[in-house]
Amino acid sequence: xxxxxxxxxxxxxxxxxxxxxxxxxxxxxxxxxxxxxxxxxxxxxxxxxxxxxxxxxxxxxxxxxxxxxxxxxxxxxxxxxxxxxxxxxxxxxxxxxxxxxxxxxxxxxxxxxxxxxxxxxxxxxxxxxxxxxxxxxxxxxxxxxxxxxxxxxxxxxxxxxxxxxxxxxxxxxxxxxxxxxxxxxxxxxxxxxxxxxxxxxxxxxxxxxxxxxxxxxxxxxxxxxxxxxxxxxxxxxxxxxxxxxxxxxxxxxxxxxxxxxxxxxxxxxxxxxxxxxxxxxxxxxxxxxxxxxxxxxxxxxxxxxxxxxxxxxxxxxxxxxxxxxxxxxxxxxxxxxxxxxxxxxxxxxxxxxxxxxxxxxxxxxxxxxxxxxxxxxxxxxxxxxxxxxxxxxxxxxxxxxxxxxxxxxxxxxxxxxxxxxxxxxxxxxxxxxxxxxxxxxxxxxxxxxxxxxxxxxxxxxxxxxxxxxxxxxxxxxxxxxxx
Ligand SMILES: Nc1ncnc2c1ncn2[C@@H]1O[C@H](COP(=O)(O)OP(=O)(O)O)[C@@H](O)[C@H]1O
Ligand SMILES: [Mg+2]
Numbered sequence: 304x305x306x307x308x309x310x311x312x313x314x315x316x317x318x319x320x321x322x323x324x325x326x327x328x329x330x331x332x333x334x335x336x337x338x339x340x341x342x343x344x345x346x347x348x349x350x351x352x353x354x355x356x357x358x359x360x361x362x363x364x365x366x367x368x369x370x371x372x373x374x375x376x377x378x379x380x381x382x383x384x385x386x387x388x389x390x391x392x393x394x395x396x397x398x399x400x401x402x403x404x405x406x407x408x409x410x411x412x413x414x415x416x417x418x419x420x421x422x423x424x425x426x427x428x429x430x431x432x433x434x435x436x437x438x439x440x441x442x443x444x445x446x447x448x449x450x451x452x453x454x455x456x457x458x459x460x461x462x463x464x465x466x467x468x469x470x471x472x473x474x475x476x477x478x479x480x481x482x483x484x485x486x487x488x489x490x491x492x493x494x495x496x497x498x499x500x501x502x503x504x505x506x507x508x509x510x511x512x513x514x515x516x517x518x519x520x521x522x523x524x525x526x527x528x529x530x531x532x533x534x535x536x537x538x539x540x541x542x543x544x545x546x547x548x549x550x551x552x553x554x555x556x557x558x559x560x561x562x563x564x565x566x567x568x569x570x571x572x573x574x575x576x577x578x579x580x581x582x583x584x585x586x587x588x589x590x591x592x593x594x595x596x597x598x599x600x601x602x603x604x605x606x607x608x609x610x611x612x613x614x615x616x617x618x619x620x621x622x623x624x625x626x627x628x629x630x631x632x633x634x635x636x637x638x639x640x641x642x643x644x645x646x647x648x649x650x651x652x653x654x655x656x657x658x659x660x661x662x663x664x665x666x667x668x669x670x671x672x673x674x675x676x677x678x679x680x681x682x683x684x685x686x687x688x689x690x691x692x693x694x695x696x697x698x699x700x701x702x703x704x705x706x707x708x709x710x711x712x713x714x715x716x717x718x719x720x721x722x723x724x725x726x727x728x729x730x731x732x733x734x735x736x737x738x739x740x741x742x743x744x745x746x747x748x749x750x751x752x753x754x755x756x757x758x759x760x761x762x763x764x765x766x767x768x769x770x771x772x773x774x775x776x777x778x779x780x781x782x783x784x785x786x
Contacts, residue, residue, distance in 0.1 A: 325357070326398060327354055327429060328356045328357075352366075355400075359398055359431065360389065363388070363400065366386050367383050367430040369381045369428040384402045385402075386403075387401065389401075400431070420660070462567060462717075472781070488543045491534060491677055492693075497540070499666070500544075501737065505643075517665070525633055525636055526633060527643065527666045527667075528646045528648065529645065529646070530668070535713055535714075542597075544576075545595075552579075552593060554576065556576065556597070556598055557599035557600045558598060558600040561573075561625065573632070579594060580642040584640070594642045595642070595643045598646045600649075602653040602654055604626070605646075605654055606628045606654065607654070607655045630658065630663065633663045634662065647717055673713055678711065680707055682716055685717045694759055695760070696762040698763040699763050704766055707766075719773045723761050724769075726768050727759060728759065
């Protein structure tokens, strides 16, 4: 997604002459291209951003992300990230700077991290500073819209009132049923999982079957758990479901975030999480639109009570308190008809078993590692742009990759494609002996663009190296992670 430069305020004047000022031209919020436009902020949770511009310096740069609140950048909530991996753009005479973002609750839209209730940030400013503190600092403030931004891009701009979005939820959910739309969402495999999810959690909520549901006295499912190995697409699916239902009625929070927000006042804050749905139910009753709360990394807060490994008894009390509170809420849920809670975890066994009983998180969907078909689809999704631009060398076959990637998760496959692509890019910029002149005019830029495009090919050998790199990283991390 392309973003506009919002402002280019000078930084520390005086030092600026020593070195050309850093320029920021654009920012991409997602490392893969499966996330549609306008959801940049959604994917900065634990993902990465790419910044295009000039004069970052070879060794990287420090980047400050500043959420905008009420129209002003809120420096207090800013987050500093060390960015490495400066590369020449293969397409323009500029540099690309890659930043891996920490999984940090401060970056989430709508976070009231400092205790105050703030509106969701709709814009983030990205400020790049040279890495060694002595050099000039020039700020390029780039804003990009988050999912929560007001107005939208016309798709559903007007429907802010309850009735309208209620209709939209149903329609959108119906559209999700269509298998062709499913792959369009950028999710490979997981067809059976999605069908289960739909049948158990959404099917009874369709307007179409409402009379049957009522006559049969059916109750809607209140809670669903997605569980499975890391990287199998749980967060991805939750994010896509949230997108389809409309961001106004969906809140995505994660366990560690709730934990840090709720220490000291967990009960009030957990109630705050349900407040929108409660209020809509009070006002609209059964006409209320569907609200969804997604709790990612749920095991971080709702682990088995009394068995927490933490020695800190205060922390243990908070974990236990949050779990108890959630159970009480679900059992007494007066909003059961308009609220669905989706919990995500890599470790079903770590959750308090009481949460999984009927009437609570009654539906548990396991996300498996992708089989051959799944891998084929996932690789197809993550190489789509490469294929469309004829950037794949003729010796690359998706089937060959499918054969070679048994036991890879979706995240591993996506990482393999990124790694392979980076090897191919390295060939392009290493081949160009001199970097394009920094003040290149449009013609030169266009020529460099065409040249780089012509040279850029991802080969079978790149994919082999990519797989090796991903496997090495997997092995390294499995030595330190408990699962
Ligand atoms: N089934 C899938 N289809 C397409 N991409 C996937 C799939 N599973 C994982 N990925 C890729 O891996 C990334 C990480 O997956 P994620 O949903 O965060 O895994 P989990 O939450 O299960 O640990 C996704 O953003 C996506 O790029
Ligand atoms: Mg996840």
